[in-house]
Amino acid sequence: MSAGHNHAQVRAGHERLLWIALGLTGSFMIAEVIGAFVTGSLALLSDAAHMMTDALALGISLVAIQVAKRAADRKRTFGYARFEILAAAFNALLLFAVAFYILYEAYQRVQAPTEIQSTGMLVIALLGLIVNLISMRLLSAASGESLNVKGAYLEVWSDMLGSIGVIIAAVVILLTGWGWVDSLVAAAIGFWVLPRTWTLLKESMNVLLQGVPDGIDIDQVEQAIRGVPGVKDVHDLHIWALTSGKNVLSTHLVADATLNTEQKILTQVTELLHEKFDISHATIQVEGDGFEHDEHDEVHA
Template identity: 90%
Template sequence: MSAGHSHAQVRAGHERKLWIALGLTGSFMIAEVIGAFVTGSLALLSDAAHMMTDALALAISLVAIQVAKRPADRKRTFGYARFEILAAAFNALLLFAVAFYILYEAYQRLQAPAEIQSTGMLVIALLGLIVNLISMRLLSAASGESLNVKGAYLEVWSDMLGSVGVIIAAVVIMFTGWGLIDSVVAAAIGFWVLPRTWTLLKASMNILLQGVPESVDIEQVEQGIRSVPGVKDVHDLHIWALTSGKNVLSTHLVADASQGSEQQILSRVTELLHEQFDISHATIQVEGEGFQHDDHDEVHA
């Protein structure tokens, strides 16, 4: 009960920070979009587009947290926690679309450079940088605990870099008049975002495909279980994650009755999984020494 209560408190902390970040980002996004068209800056438009995806990502993350609060039922026996991972995957796909759009626009601008108002561009970019830094500060700690929040954090982080790039471009245009730097910076922002977006999408897909969590070494888990007194063999071992930080395990054990009762051996293994590998939800079938398991199952272990 205490573990569940702690998890709920963590989620509540995430939600509060996301609401604050959404208020800051959404409010400034409108001003930045208008400023991008007024100044004619593609780099600023790129930053505005990322600010828009930031707001969408934060809103989606908040919806995901609300859905994840719903209790398990007969149709969703594990609850709705995985909805957060769907949100993270959607955010990644959204970032891919924005990045490719900006790269296309940058290519078009290189062919036909536009006149840019560098002073307005600089002022808006500076304000955007301040908003992004505040949002990053709010989300940084929670991003290590939730892929959902991490998706929102990565978008704010990439947008912060975009604001820095726009500031540099505005200063260059102001002192040299070299307008092409605007398109170059816009393209650089797009290329900078792509690999980080791929990392988020890959992590999300690993959970959706029930892969072994990146933080878990399945070989170490198996060796740890085998080291428990009373465990003679381990097979059909599966480890996956319902959502960020909520790992699940199922396995079959062959027990040595001379080392204690099946219940005692099960308690030792459960304690090991919880304390050493942070796996609190485990389904373990204990079998006697004479049990013969199907070798075909080993292929899926």
């Protein structure tokens, strides 16, 4: 009961931080989009596009948290927690789209350069940097606890670096008049985002495909279970995650009743999984010594 209560408190903390970050990002987004068109800067437009996706990502993350709060029912017995992972995957796909769009626009600008108002570009980029730094500070700790929040954090982080790039480009253009630097910085922002977006998408897909969660070695888990007195064999071991921080395990154990009772084995294995591997939900079937295992009779949780 206390574990569920703590988990709920963590989610509530995430929600509060996301609301604050959304307020900051949304407030500045409109000014930055207008500024991008007024100054004619593609680099600023790329930063504005990221700011726009930041706001959308934060909004999606908040919706995901609201949906995940819904209690489990007879149709979805694990509840709606995985909706957060779907939101993280959607954010990754959104970032891919923005990155490719900026790269395309950078190519178009190289073919047909435009005049850029570097002073206005510099002022807007500086303000954007301040907003991004505040949002990053708010989301940094929670990003390690939730892929949903991590998706929003990565977008704000990429936008922060984009703002720095825009500031550098504005200073260079102001001092030298080299307008092509604007397109170069915009393309660099696009290329920088791609590998980090791939990492987020890969982590999200691992959860959706019920892969072993990051940070857990299934061989170590198996060896630890085999070390419990009375456990003679372990098979049909599966470990996956419902969402960030909610790992699940199912397995069959062959037990030697002469060394320990089945109930005591279950208790020891359950405590081991929780304390050493942070697996709080485990479905364990204990089979007596000499049990004939038939592959076709398996029932997986």
